[in-house]
Amino acid sequence: MASLPRRLAALVSLLAALTVCAACAASGPAASASSATAAPPLAGSSSTGPAAGSSAASASVAAHVSKLLVVVLENHSKQQALAQMPFLAAQADRYGVASHWYAVAHPSLPNYLELAGGSTFGVADDKEPAAHRLKGTSVFGQLTAHGHSAATYAESMPTPCSQTNSGRYAARHNPAAYFVDPRERAACRRHDLPAGTTASGPLHDAVVAGRLPTYSLLIPDTCNDGHDCPLATADGWLHRWLPFIENGADFSRGRLAVVVTFDEDDHHAGNHVLTVFAAARLQHKIVTRRFTHSSLAAAPSRLVGLPPLRHGAGSPDVLRAFGLR
Template sequence: MSNKVVGLVVAAALTVLCGCGAGEPSAPVTFATVQPATVTKLLVFVVENHSLDQMRADMPYTAALGTEFAVATSYRAVTHPSLPNYLAMTGGSTFGVTDDAPPSSHTTDQPSVFGQALSLHKTAKVYAEGMPATCATKDSGAYAVKHNPWVYYLSERSACAQYDVPASELSADAAGGRLPEAGMVVPDLCNDAHDCDLAVADRWLRTEIEAVMSGPDWRAGRLAVVVTADEDDRQQDNLVLTAVAHPSVHGAVVTTPLTHYSLARLYSEVLGAAPLGEAATAPSMAGAFGLQLGGR
């Protein structure tokens, strides 16, 4: 059967289904081919220093996000304190870092997932709340440089200066469908629950994530959102609540043992690239959560 004939048959069937026969005025009806949504963008939100049980108890919105979409119940940070965990998420390694010192003490020439994205002619952006200027390498007010990993990748400093931006840019990027293919959102020291209650962080996340989910990247199924914590408070063996949201996932509970190296792997898999460092042998979050990727 030719394409023209198929088109006539489908048109006739739709006329019957919508009840709009010849001579009957009706509003225009647009039909689109339904295809599985593929993830081509990843946006990660990171909170601070709380365990799985604490986050479940005191972050109702975040917990509900995991219930509605997907939650990992065996996801662990890789170490203490904060900084090496952020490096693990974004570079597949702690690079031997064991403290929270600023970039003046620690840098690496190895690539990050953000630099990996740019090397593939894709987009990357870190949104850091309270940061006074792009790619700021020193603490300022409630902005903590130890929570902004891109500034530690010395060979990518010029890209960082362009794409590591204040979080005030997030809402416009979300509304305009300009969210990056490799993205991270870093709240300030209050809204990440480092200095304020988990309830404060939960309300902040709700505002930001609802804005993201109102945008075209989410509505088209291009975007997956992850919420995790950098580490726990040393009370639950570094077990942290990690929620994964995508329109194709509903009510999944993932028991696969995962770590921040798995998150670094997910970034690279979304980009269609080889995972960095320890991420190459980490369990796949894409596989565990059943995400269909479109990065290649």
């Protein structure tokens, strides 16, 4: 029989071997798997969103949108916009474009009223809200009356729901300010807001929080919308705002579609304007059917299952045409 000292030495050697094996197991495949499933970066970190083409990213994108944000630029035809706005043209190519889209009137205000209420209401000028006190329901009022959210974000507007021009803020580009029924006026004072910037303000906060309204209208000021400044300026403004919005949770998770259109052309193209649709699931989609601003007026109502207002009721369904609902 081995002596006691020799048996003790063997036992010590065995314990040492077991310790080494345990350390190997801890650093082996199980440990690697744990590292691979670490939590993704939190919103607001340096990450710009899910990796393109990853299965996890695809699985997290909603099949249909539940929110719509519309940006309205000014007074240029489709041909002019594509030729002078390379960033917007790239958005059209990447996501989608309605190739035969038409404004409904001249000058600006009737088109904005069509977008907000499904009608020009007989208006044929650009006068401020005091000259056109519109009764009845707007798209904003319809949605909020049925428990949905709606807002306007107007750049350079001095106070909520401002009724008069101020600097580069044009009241004629803010259609919610024209509707005078008490419910409409109350909603305007509460939800018709100065846009702020990509660094701070109501729109910034809603994008960062992933809490954009069901329907929102984003109105640049009269320089950034291409009215008083070159289209290159408007394109630069979009280049600041759209990537910021598209990196937000509403867009990247497929809840939000962004539409960029023009109120009217420059009187030389039959009111044929560029209208771009961007959504996480769209890839180089071209829809050739003829649409007007009436279809865009109807889109928020249809999105939540409500009847479109006025001319919108008989308009073709542009969201369905793009496969967004």
